[in-house]
Amino acid sequence: MHDLNTYLIIGAVLFTLGLFGVITRRNAIAVLMGVELILNAANINFIAFARFGGMNLSGHIFAMFVIIMAAVEAAVALAIIINLYNNLGTVNIDEADTLKK
């Protein structure tokens, strides 16, 4: 159990699930959650390589930066979503198709 491949596969599974969420969800917040999953999957990989790939603490630092990024992204994304809601009355991203018109 304690080897690189296990962790990488767990990461891959989480990534795939996140991807699936991003593609299929109509609600913007749910999409955001998918994105969070993807970021976490990446983090697992960072830590796994830190532990088993000789990256040592640098991997931790990277993971930390990713978490910071995730926080930033979540804040800004939610602000955008709220703005969207205020303007269009919906958070379904397929209804926000002003780009098309």
Next chain:
Amino acid sequence: MDWNILSWLIWLPVVGMVAIALIPREKPEIIKIIAAVATGLQLWVVIMLWIQFDRGAVGFQFQEKLAWIPSFNIHYFLGVDGLSLPMALLTALLSFLGIFVSWKIDKAVKGYFALFLLLDTGMMGVFLSLDFFLFYVFWEVMLLPMYFLIGIWGGPQREYAAIKFFLYTLAGSVLMLVAMLALYFSCGRTFDMTQMIVLAPEALKGVTWWGLDTLKVIWIFLFITFAIKVPIFPFHTWLPLAHVEAPTAVSVILAGVLLKMGTYGLLRISYPMLPDGAVWFAGALAILALINIIWGALCALAQTDLKKLVAYSSINHMGYVLLGMAAVVAAGAQHGTNMTAAQAGMNGAVLQMFNHGTITAMLFILVGVVYDRAHHRDIDGFGGLGVKMPIYSGVVALAFFAGLGLPGLSGFIGEAMCFIGAFPVYKLIVIIATLGILLNASYFLWAYQRIFLGGLNEKYADIPEINGRELFTLVPLAVLVVLLGVYPAPVLNVMKVTMNYIIEIVQTSSLLAPH
């Protein structure tokens, strides 16, 4: 050069743009001043460059080269020679004046000036790039601000005009991309134009694609790209619309600088890299030039919208440039190695590019002036304004006469040189093309008469005279128009070595060998 003068030239407007972005939109005056300072500094730098430029040296000066994307051998490579320097001066001058022309813009001031400066950077970058990829990037960078400037600040049909301009030019860009990649791979993976000039003619010898000469295919692709920009008939219909709908300063830039990019591209890329193509196509180019001249003039004669008339006159005037460029073949042994004609034609073409830039800028600014006052541009809707606006009508007369090629003003000398150059090779075409001179005079004089002469239209009994700011934008151009008309040598001295170099390259084409 110690202080990377060319990079300064390109990026100064971007610095200005960033500064503008930091200014609150409630302070339009400061925004305008920043824009004016940025372009003013750029103009100053280009004048310094003009002074320091070595007129006798062949090749590119003030080169700057940095690796940009090493894995594809792409560099940030800048340089200036006698062909790009006049264009750079034109760009800086018209951008600077353009800021003052747009002083009265009151819609989204911040965005307007930021985009305007970005456009300035794009244009300057196109003229100074020596890396084909960089050239392409700047070429595209220029499109975007143009699209928004027309699409947001334009006239009633602005969105249609903007999208039409965008799609037309994008179509050209796609072809240029293909041609660029073809050249990149044929020349052993380099985007360095100075290298490509040396390598391309050999590399493309005898290569065929699907039974067609690769050289010709690439030439045609590049030609269409540049033809759309010039614009050459039949790719010209974006121009009247875009010019008419664009705000005045943007029309000035469009006609004054963007059109020159087409012919600049031909001279910078197509001619030296594909000399065989240039020779092969010269006859067709001369015919297209003729069509441009006559067609543009006839269309201009038919217009009732003053701005559209000026737009069509641009098509007409760019025809002379093409005619001069076609004259390059006169240097070939087949045509008796007539260097005089080739030099007259090629130098005349670039001189005409420069002069047309100043003249047409004047014309568009002047149209803007009367539009601001009368709020329409219908030629028949004026009448007798000469009584009420003596200064304005005088300046218009100067611009119109320069446009119709009156000797002593700059429009004439370029035109005459193009004709002189093309004549030994394309006698019949030139003789028919001289009809263009007549048509030129007819549409300008007719328009002048309908606007300024005759009885005063009572609607405009108290139309105000041109003001100081507008005069300020016109005077530098007017001075150039007169000075270069009387004594064109300052510009010719800058460009002649480069043009002779291009002539020599084309001269070596095997297609020009004696029969």
Next chain:
Amino acid sequence: MAATLIFWAIVLLTVVSAAWVVLSQNLIYSAVSLLFTFIGIAGLYVFMMADFIAATQVVIYVGGILVLIIFGIMLTHRITHVRISHKSVQRGIGALGAILILMGLVKMIITSPWRVIHSPDPVGTTAGIGKLLMIDYLLPFEVASVLLLAALIGAARLARKGD
């Protein structure tokens, strides 16, 4: 043995709750199961001797981001709705693509000859991370703080109503 069992339990928790996040029809349920995913992932970090990151995970994700998300849900839906449901689109083709990607990734992971270096188990990473942050990664750290500040202001500005 116990450790192994706990490990697999955590893995199960993580994956199942993650699946629930993307499959649930109810948005609130999704959010709540996301909480479990985050905690599970924190557990996995602990297994990899990344104590500081595990703690950060819990504090920032669970304490910060998840709360934000739930706020987001509350602000964009009428709270009186009992079921905050949401539909999915293109599930079939999405699932197909996701599975294909997963297969590709797994094949890649298994077939790659990873260079595994077994470093000794560190005793507490916090001090090391602190040193690294203050010395080697000072600039990125500061940039990240500026980024956070900018995002904060930006988010506040964006979410303001009425202009």
Next chain:
Amino acid sequence: MDVRILYGSLFLILPLLAFVIQIFVGNRLPRKGDWVSIGAVLLTLCIAIAMFAVMLVYDDPHFKVDKSIEWFNLGSWTVEIGMLIDNITIVMLLVVAVVSGLVHIYSVGYMAGDPRYSRYFGYLSLFTFSMNGIVLSNNLFSIYMFWELVGLSSYLLIGFWFEKDSAADAGKKAFLVNRIGDIGMFIGILLFFTGTGSFLFTDLFEGVANGALSGSLLTIAGICIFLGAVGKSAQFPLHVWLPDAMEGPTPVSALIHAATMVAAGVYLIVRLFPIFTVDALTVIAYVGGFTALFSAIIAVTQNDIKRVLAYSTVSQLGYMVLAVGTGAYVAGLFHLVTHAAFKAGLFFCSGSVIHAMHHAYHKLNDHESDPQDLRNMGGFKDKMKITYTTMLIATLAISGVPFMSGFLSKDAILAGTLAFAQHHPEHSLLPVFGFGAAILTAFYMFRLIFMTFHGKPARREILDHIHESPSVMTTPLVILATLSIFIFYTLPFANPFSDHGWYMHLVEPVNSVVAGNPTAHEIEEGIHHAHLPAMIISLIVAGLGIFLAFLVYLRKRISAEKMAQRMGIMYKFSFNKFFMDEIYQKYLVNPSIIFSKAVGFLDWDLYDKYIINGFAWVTKRLSRIIGIKYDYDILDQKIVDGVGRSTHFFGAGLRLIQTGKLQNYLLWVLGGIIIIFIIQVM
């Protein structure tokens, strides 16, 4: 620098300076700055007189200064421009300076009170500058430049009272018609340049002499250059602009459209005479001769005093061109000089009359009657003694009466023509043109005199208000009338029939450089022999013409109306100027306008609307058909993503088929990654 070149450049600098001052600050100067222009032109007049005096003193027929400077240099191609000063130049400079100076002075009175007074003088200076430029040029290129510049000043001055539509029209017409000729001239310059590689006259002559250009090409090049002269000197068929040009102020008509600018065409062909082939000269002679007769016929029936003079100018210019064509180009230039004096005098007189009429009608509050119509005039001879006398002298001169300058020059031309016809009997039509025009000239000029100054006006009461013009206007009249007397041209001989004055001595004919052309000596011999017969015939025809006019308009022995009726269709043609304007309007101008409208329509409403936008339409249509037929989610997306860029290309409407759904796009990204995976695995 050669001091003579320095003097020459003063002829350019002074008027140009005056022009610049007038345009920018003229309005703010005292007296609206008229003294600036007048001062400049009088200074040039002083220099011209000095140069002329020096020329007479030195008495060197071969005097010539030719200096060029490099204008620009492109490596293989160097363009030089410069100055050529010889006796012809000096004579021309003097003519220009005298007439221009007098016109300036006359205008002070004539234009007094005009709102654009300073502009007017600015334009006059511009004209003086460019005209001097033509005269001083030693190369085709700068001559072409000044050529167009005189066209410009002519345009500005004809349309000076641009509030009148007719004036604006006339200015435009003048410029455009001139441009037609200029295009021909430009092509001619191109031909010469291609052949000889230079614009300088000296190189040109040398090149032609060495056979760089020969045969029919040389003929064509010559005729093309001549086309420029046809335009500028208003020869048939480009003469139509000159009568209309009378819309300009009368002093302008005197300066530009009678004495100097229109003579520039003649000057040009005189300068280039050595490179015209026999064929080209024949064409020139026929055009000139035909124009002389043709416009004389028109002049007979015109009723507008200035139009009569305008057609007479065209006719006299025809004479000069005829002279050049027959080889007697020295005589042609001589006529140019004498004509400048008496025709400017005639225009001044007519201006004086019109001024008086204007004044009278103004007093009578009559704004309907045309102050320029001959039929409204009559009996002014006692009211305007100076004008009458001077006009009579000028009329005698133009009619070719002995003791007058016109007699000398006209006689020389007719002698040249006669000699030419004796040499080439197949061209006997040319002297017929010449003498025919001479008889008509005498007739219509005296008709004008009789109708204006004798008889009775249409409204008797205007006689009470007719006054002599102010002295600032009559002084130039007197000077010009004096200059129409033979003695100024025959010195040092006082023989009124002499053909050996200083002029004939100092302006020596030059040999043609074209192989096979007759030498100057041969031509001169011929002219010398034809001198006496020509003189006798021209005396007879002049007398006949005057007598006829006397009978019809003074004694009224023959009724003009009856004569007109008897002439029938001929009268109608003459009265309507042979319908040239109508023909041009109907068959040239209107069709071009219609054609341009058609092209404009084709370009904008057909080509752009249907072909270019058609691309977009077709693409849009195509995409819609496919979109309906196939599964929207799959194929439509494919078109968007795959063909998207190329469809973008063609149509504004295409953006409609973009779904705008991000997740669709993401799905395709995913597909792309999977494909990469698969490729990688395989």
